[in-house]
Amino acid sequence: MDSEDDMHDANDLDSLDDDFYSGETEDAPMDYYTDYDDDADDYFDDGDDSDPADSRRPEQNFTILKESDIRQRQEDDISRVAAVLSIPRVAASILLRHYNWSVSKVNDAWFADEEQVRKTVGLLEKKVYENPDANELTCGICFEVYPPSKIQTASCGHPYCFSCWGGYIGTSINDGPGCLMLRCPDPSCGAAVDQDMINLLVSAEDKEKYDRYLLRSYIEDNKKTKWCPAPGCEHAVNFDAGSGSYDVSCLCSYSFCWNCTEEAHRPVDCGTVSKWILKNSAESENMNWILANSKPCPKCKRPIEKNQGCMHMTCTPPCKFEFCWLCLGAWTDHGERTGGFYACNRYEAAKQEGVYDETEKRREMAKNSLERYTHYYERWASNQSSRQKALADLHQMQTINIEKLSDTQCQPESQLKFITEAWLQIVECRRVLKWTYAYGFYLAEHEQGKKQFFEYLQGEAESGLERLHQCAEKELQVFLNGDGPSKDFNDFRTKLAGLTSVTRNYFENLVRALENGLCDVDSNGAASSKATGSKNAAGSSKGRGGRGKGTIRASMSSRITDDNHWSCEQCTYANVRSATACQMCNQPRR
Amino acid sequence: MTSSSTSSRKNLSKIACNRLQKELTEWQASPPAGFNYKVSDNLQRWVIEVVGAPGTLYANETYRLQVDFPEHYPMEAPQVIFMNPAPMHPHIYSNGHICLDILYDSWSPAMTVSSVCISILSMLSSSTVKQRPEDNDRYVKNCRNGRSPKETRWWFHDDKV
Numbered sequence: 001m002d003s004e005d006d007m008h009d010a011n012d013l014d015s016l017d018d019d020f021y022s023g024e025t026e027d028a029p030m031d032y033y034t035d036y037d038d039d040a041d042d043y044f045d046d047g048d049d050s051d052p053a054d055s056r057r058p059e060q061n062f063t064i065l066k067e068s069d070i071r072q073r074q075e076d077d078i079s080r081v082a083a084v085l086s087i088p089r090v091a092a093s094i095l096l097r098h099y100n101w102s103v104s105k106v107n108d109a110w111f112a113d114e115e116q117v118r119k120t121v122g123l124l125e126k127k128v129y130e131n132p133d134a135n136e137l138t139c140g141i142c143f144e145v146y147p148p149s150k151i152q153t154a155s156c157g158h159p160y161c162f163s164c165w166g167g168y169i170g171t172s173i174n175d176g177p178g179c180l181m182l183r184c185p186d187p188s189c190g191a192a193v194d195q196d197m198i199n200l201l202v203s204a205e206d207k208e209k210y211d212r213y214l215l216r217s218y219i220e221d222n223k224k225t226k227w228c229p230a231p232g233c234e235h236a237v238n239f240d241a242g243s244g245s246y247d248v249s250c251l252c253s254y255s256f257c258w259n260c261t262e263e264a265h266r267p268v269d270c271g272t273v274s275k276w277i278l279k280n281s282a283e284s285e286n287m288n289w290i291l292a293n294s295k296p297c298p299k300c301k302r303p304i305e306k307n308q309g310c311m312h313m314t315c316t317p318p319c320k321f322e323f324c325w326l327c328l329g330a331w332t333d334h335g336e337r338t339g340g341f342y343a344c345n346r347y348e349a350a351k352q353e354g355v356y357d358e359t360e361k362r363r364e365m366a367k368n369s370l371e372r373y374t375h376y377y378e379r380w381a382s383n384q385s386s387r388q389k390a391l392a393d394l395h396q397m398q399t400i401n402i403e404k405l406s407d408t409q410c411q412p413e414s415q416l417k418f419i420t421e422a423w424l425q426i427v428e429c430r431r432v433l434k435w436t437y438a439y440g441f442y443l444a445e446h447e448q449g450k451k452q453f454f455e456y457l458q459g460e461a462e463s464g465l466e467r468l469h470q471c472a473e474k475e476l477q478v479f480l481n482g483d484g485p486s487k488d489f490n491d492f493r494t495k496l497a498g499l500t501s502v503t504r505n506y507f508e509n510l511v512r513a514l515e516n517g518l519c520d521v522d523s524n525g526a527a528s529s530k531a532t533g534s535k536n537a538a539g540s541s542k543g544r545g546g547r548g549k550g551t552i553r554a555s556m557s558s559r560i561t562d563d564n565h566w567s568c569e570q571c572t573y574a575n576v577r578s579a580t581a582c583q584m585c586n587q588p589r590r
Numbered sequence: 591m592t593s594s595s596t597s598s599r600k601n602l603s604k605i606a607c608n609r610l611q612k613e614l615t616e617w618q619a620s621p622p623a624g625f626n627y628k629v630s631d632n633l634q635r636w637v638i639e640v641v642g643a644p645g646t647l648y649a650n651e652t653y654r655l656q657v658d659f660p661e662h663y664p665m666e667a668p669q670v671i672f673m674n675p676a677p678m679h680p681h682i683y684s685n686g687h688i689c690l691d692i693l694y695d696s697w698s699p700a701m702t703v704s705s706v707c708i709s710i711l712s713m714l715s716s717s718t719v720k721q722r723p724e725d726n727d728r729y730v731k732n733c734r735n736g737r738s739p740k741e742t743r744w745w746f747h748d749d750k751v
């Protein structure tokens with residue numbers, strides 16, 4: 001394994017970067033990434049020192065409802081109203097429908113003015129129409145004369161024959177959900193047509209449709225419930241407003257924002273999401289080329305197809321050039337064990353530093369604004385497609401690979417849960433990362449300090465996720481392809497599980513920091529006092545001012561990531577407690 | 591003039607025929623005041639003369655309504671329009687389309703030709719000004735392909751007039 005120093009010489013970094021990348025001081029930037037359980041909290045200012053597991057999983061403020069749950073709740077509400085108001089269930093159903101399924105509103109209105117409520121919803125207490133001749137009744141629609149046995153009436157008494165009722169109700173049901181508010185056909189009469197009458201008078205098919213509308217109404221007209229927007233999903237969500245985020249995740253595994261029903265988009269807010277979506281549709285023509293899945297290899301110029309989830313690309317032999325899909329830069333410049341700073345997330349309009357006359361400046365700005373958008377959009381879209389790919393991979397893992405692995409490595413499937421967990425984490429991280437690009441796009445240009453801090457955090461997130469993604473995607477492959485149990489498998493487990501937990505922590509902190517608007521950083525990039533005052537002040541003082549990210553350099557010392565592991569300060573590998581040097585890079589434990 | 595004949599029409603159902611026969615008999619026995627229908631052999635399209643009520647802006651003016659019945663009348667509303675020239679009225683477009691809720695969303699099968707006529711005459715009688723709807727030109731232009739008023743998503747003008 002190359003030592004850090006060798007890498008530095010090879011890369012001939014300038015002094016600033018040298019300082020930054022320096023591996024032998026307490027300044028290694030990876031450390032920040034590693035320290036989640038400890039220093040990261042300081043920087044991210046989550047305001048309490050409680051067990052991170054608590055703050056990570058706030059009390060769930062939503063419930064997923066299957067169809068049977070929905071029906072049960074609806075039945076219960078109807079029964080409750082029927083009991084309290086002493087009215088038939090069908091009447092209670094009409095009332096609830098009218099008051100958007102709010103039991104308390106029904107009760108309030110009813111007990112405030114029962115007569116008025118009855119009038120409004122059409123629950124008459126006595127007939128308003130008496131037939132002049134009780135033996136012969138004229139249907140008010142077909143005008144034919146019938147004996148009473150062939151005539152039906154709603155609570156009002158207006159007579160219509162079975163067939164006319166059937167046509168009337170059937171037409172209304174086929175017109176849409178308005179049938180739930182159906183009234184007597186007489187234009188001057190508001191008597192409600194209840195579900196008992198409907199069940200008596202219409203075809204099985206129409207009954208079924210009515211029933212569907214009633215179920216849908218319970219979800220759609222109720223302020224506390226919504227359907228899961230995932231295509232084909234029939235679950236609904238009941239949401240209790242109050243504290244906590246709007247993110248909701250359905251049993252179908254789709255996560256969405258309760259407030260705007262777009263895909264879950266923490267850490268950006270709903271307004272930013274809709275602005276961003278609007279922007280994307282306005283620019284969609286310009287952006288089409290970006291979505292193309294092929295780019296020329298930066299070295300040999302042959303087209304390279306991106307078919308894997310992570311951004312680390314390797315050109316086909318004989319070129320074998322390793323590069324970053326996003327910036328097309330050499331991968332060796334990117335991090336991993338070079339200790340490098342992952343910088344391809346940054347958008348730097350270097351030209352703006354030059355001096356321009358006014359027109360040139362304006363032309364430049366117009367060009368830049370599209371370039372700038374392109375930069376963010378491409379990264380947003382890449383993470384989106386990486387996420388799709390990761391979802392497919394996750395599925396592949398769950399359906400095929402875990403079983404296969406269980407065979408080749410002689411491991412019970414229960415012991416392979418760490419792989420599924422890693423992939424779930426990748427999917428979630430890709431989602432967060434995707435939205436950080438919308439966040440970055442709207443981050444005010446003038447807040448340089450914040451911007452730099454943000455880009456640093458985002459870069460670290462990007463590189464940490466790459467590490468996880470690469471491990472779960474490529475390193476796993478070796479074991480999948482193996483003929484029999486590998487002695488390295490346990491090390492792989494430790495590494496992947498460690499990376500998963502480390503990445504989860506980092507992203508959770510990142511989301512919180514961004515949601516707080518990076519309030520720890522003032523716009524000049526000066527550190528907030530909090531970081532300076534951290535218990536590791538010695539380390540943090542050294543690199544201050546580098547790129548406005550001095551504060552996030554933490555002190556170095558090996559951290560115990562959990563009771564059984566310590567995390568390598570150099571490569572972040574989670575080593576077993578007994579190891580005195582990193583099993584990955586031989587860095588001695590400090 | 592505007593014609594609804596372009597809208598493809600199916601023959602009246604048996605129920606519709608029976609019902610219209612009854613309406614016709616009733617109409618002949620006691621037609622609504624101000625209306626005159628000369629019976630033709632076409633049960634599916636009635637052309638009805640209406641005379642403006644005395645003491646209103648339309649007193650002594652005569653207009654003609656064209657009433658077309660759909661296959662599933664009365665479950666579906668009839669199409670009712672004024673023939674050319676249509677009266678000048680804030681809810682009547684120059685192509686004869688009438689903005690009146692009972693002809694569309696608020697139709698009920700318990701209504702009849704006669705009750706519709708009475709509503710239209712009352713709408714005329716309550717008018718205080720002879721003018722076209724504000725959006726007349728735009729609306730009429732959009733209807734040029736012989737679109738039926740029943741295909742319009744009506745946003746009803748205030749229902750006082």
Ligand SMILES: [Zn+2]
Pocket residue numbers: 139140141142143144160161162163164165
């Ligand atoms: Zn009947």
Ligand SMILES: [Zn+2]
Pocket residue numbers: 154156157158184185186189190191
């Ligand atoms: Zn009635």
Ligand SMILES: [Zn+2]
Pocket residue numbers: 228229230233234235250251252253254
């Ligand atoms: Zn779902």
Ligand SMILES: [Zn+2]
Pocket residue numbers: 246257258259260261262265269270273
């Ligand atoms: Zn939202």
Ligand SMILES: [Zn+2]
Pocket residue numbers: 297298299300301302315316319320321
């Ligand atoms: Zn190449």
Ligand SMILES: [Zn+2]
Pocket residue numbers: 324325326327328329334343344345
């Ligand atoms: Zn890059």
Ligand SMILES: [Zn+2]
Pocket residue numbers: 568569570571572573582583584585586587
């Ligand atoms: Zn190491």
